[in-house]
Amino acid sequence: MRKLVVLIFILCLQQTSNCQDYLAIKQGLDSIAKRYAINVTNAPKIKAPQVNIKSNYWDTINFNPYRNQLKKFPFQIKFTDSIYTSPVMGKKVITSRYGWRRGRPHKGIDIDLVTGDSLVAMFDGIVRFARYSSGHGRTVVVRHFNGLETVYAHLSSYAVKANDTVKSGQLLGKGGTSGNARGSHLHLVVSYKGNYINPEYLFDFSENNKVRDQNIWVTKKWVKSHFHTSKRQSELELFTTEELAIAAQKKENRKKVYIVKSGDTLSGISSKYHVSLSRLCKANAISKTSTLRIGQKLIINR
Numbered sequence: 001m002r003k004l005v006v007l008i009f010i011l012c013l014q015q016t017s018n019c020q021d022y023l024a025i026k027q028g029l030d031s032i033a034k035r036y037a038i039n040v041t042n043a044p045k046i047k048a049p050q051v052n053i054k055s056n057y058w059d060t061i062n063f064n065p066y067r068n069q070l071k072k073f074p075f076q077i078k079f080t081d082s083i084y085t086s087p088v089m090g091k092k093v094i095t096s097r098y099g100w101r102r103g104r105p106h107k108g109i110d111i112d113l114v115t116g117d118s119l120v121a122m123f124d125g126i127v128r129f130a131r132y133s134s135g136h137g138r139t140v141v142v143r144h145f146n147g148l149e150t151v152y153a154h155l156s157s158y159a160v161k162a163n164d165t166v167k168s169g170q171l172l173g174k175g176g177t178s179g180n181a182r183g184s185h186l187h188l189v190v191s192y193k194g195n196y197i198n199p200e201y202l203f204d205f206s207e208n209n210k211v212r213d214q215n216i217w218v219t220k221k222w223v224k225s226h227f228h229t230s231k232r233q234s235e236l237e238l239f240t241t242e243e244l245a246i247a248a249q250k251k252e253n254r255k256k257v258y259i260v261k262s263g264d265t266l267s268g269i270s271s272k273y274h275v276s277l278s279r280l281c282k283a284n285a286i287s288k289t290s291t292l293r294i295g296q297k298l299i300i301n302r
C-alpha cells in the first residue's frame with residue numbers, strides 16, 4: 001500500500017510543471033515518507049521547474065523578432081535581483097540618454113568607454129543574438145529569465161555566441177566603435193518583447209547599481225523616445241502598481257508630436273495648442289529663439 005502511495009506521488013511530481021504544485025506535492029511526499037519512515041534520499045531527484053525563456057520568439061538571426069508583439073500598456077516587469085552588474089568597469093559616464101536626438105529616436109543610453117574595455121552581462125541569462133546588426137555594429141543581446149533583454153552595441157569583439165548561457169557579470173565582449181558610432185562607447189538598450197524601454201526607468205546608473213523596484217509597471221511614456229530628450233535625464237515617477245500606472249498613462253495621452261510645417265513659429269504653435277512658450281521650449285530642450293526646421297518634430301505637452 002505505502003509503495004503505491006509513494007509511486008502515485010512520484011508520478012504526480014514528474015507530471016507537474018507548476019512551481020506551486022511542485023512545492024505542495026513535494027511537501028506531501030515528505031510527510032508521507034516521514035509517516036512510513038521511508039528514506040526520501042532514495043526517491044528519484046526531481047528538479048524544480050525553470051522558466052523556459054527560449055520557448056517564444058527565440059531568434060538568433062534577427063535583432064528584434066517580436067515586431068512589437070506587445071501592444072497593451074501598461075505592462076509589468078518583475079525582477080528577482082535588487083541590483084544589476086554594471087556592464088562597464090569603473091564609473092558609468094552617460095554621454096547621451098534615451099530620447100529624442102537630432103530629430104530621431106535614440107532608443108538606448110550611451111556609456112563612455114575606451115575601445116577594448118570589457119563589457120559584461122547585467123543579469124543571468126542566455127545569449128539570443130551575437131552578430132553584426134546595421135547601425136549597432138557588433139551586437140550582443142542577452143535575454144534574462146524575467147523576459148527582459150539587454151543589448152550591448154558597437155563592440156570591437158565578442159566573447160560569447162548565440163545560445164550561450166551567461167551569468168551576471170560574465171564577459172560578453174569588448175567595447176568599441178563598430179556600426180554607426182561617433183567615438184567609442186557602449187550603446188545599451190533595454191527591451192521587453194520588442195519594446196525599447198528607457199533604461200533609466202528600470203535602473204539607477206549611479207554607483208549603487210540598483211534595480212529601481214522588484215515590480216515595475218511600464219507605461220507608454222517609458223517606451224516612446226519622443227517623451228524624452230537625449231540631453232538630460234527624464235523626471236522619474238516609478239509605478240509599482242497597475243492602478244498608478246493606468247492613472248499616469250491617462251495624463252501621458254495628452255502629449256503629442258507635432259511636425260513643423262512651412263511658416264510655423266514657436267509662438268504660433270504655442271497658441272494653437274494652448275501650451276505656454278516656456279513649457280513648449282522646456283519639453284523640447286530648445287530656447288525661445290531657436291529656429292525651426294520644416295519636418296522637425298516638436299513635443300506638445302498639454
Ligand SMILES: [Zn+2]
Nearest residue numbers: 108109110187
Ligand atoms: Zn546610443
